[in-house]
Amino acid sequence: MNSIKIREAESTDMDAVHRLIVELARFEESEASVKTSPRTLQQDGYNGSARFKCWVAKNKDEIVGMAFVYPRYSTWVGPVLHLEDLIVTESNRGLGIGGLLLDEVVKYGHSIGVKRISWEVLDWGVKRISWEVLDWNEPAIKFYEERGARVMRDWDVVQLDEMGIKKYLERL
């Protein structure tokens, strides 16, 4: 484990981060669904817009894992943090890298200040970190549940994709 270092990702890491995204998509037989590129990740994360925050795990000099988050907003608890991706390259599984990355995410979620003016207390830390998991991915579910997360098996994800949006609007 000594050779593993976690740090915040920089713009120049987006090539390696994108490779991890594509590796996972290929595993899910969805490589063609990846429309982003290292360049769009750089634009959306680092060129003024900062739509997400990312950490990378380095094993010696190679980036072998990443965690990717952004804020969401719950009508029940207010600002929350969403973990979009937690990826460790196949050759580096079982070394505890996913856990180290998740540690950073939880520490970050706890540390960010959500200042409320004229509110009774200054409220630090999001009240929830959320993510999504495939219901047949038992190792991942075990990993998350061991760390205190609740897998809400009765909530499903719904998506209206680009073609769906187009067709929806044609019917109006």
Next chain:
Amino acid sequence: MNSIKIREAESTDMDAVHRLIVELARFEESEASVKTSPRTLQQDGYNGSARFKCWVAKNKDEIVGMAFVYPRYSTWVGPVLHLEDLIVTESNRGLGIGGLLLDEVVKYGHSIGVKRISWEVLDWGVKRISWEVLDWNEPAIKFYEERGARVMRDWDVVQLDEMGIKKYLERL
């Protein structure tokens, strides 16, 4: 249907919007989980921070429904829109109000510009609108699927709540 009007919510609508949030939470036997207030919604949505966008449905002079969205970021397709809540008060169900609210959300998702500098095309409209649904809520699932949305029953929602974050950090 003539008496139903949909419009963007204003800061002063947050009392009514919060009542709808609480009504749904009560239906899900989770009223105590609602930690937001009309005041925090005003602060987070209208006092400079704009963490979300909201529409309300009015029946005559009363707010009877709302849709509540914010941006997310997909590592596959880039910026996407998330529908956090779509609520119609019980006495006004079956009038088509949910459909009218969803229409606004989809039109908005299609219209917002996601400008990419030095990208081949100027890309307008998000590539996806996502939300979550309870897997036993068959009327809602039917409503969404009829409109072209895909209910991904193999993806579950995972949450680490405030107490979970605290306990997680204590174990580090």
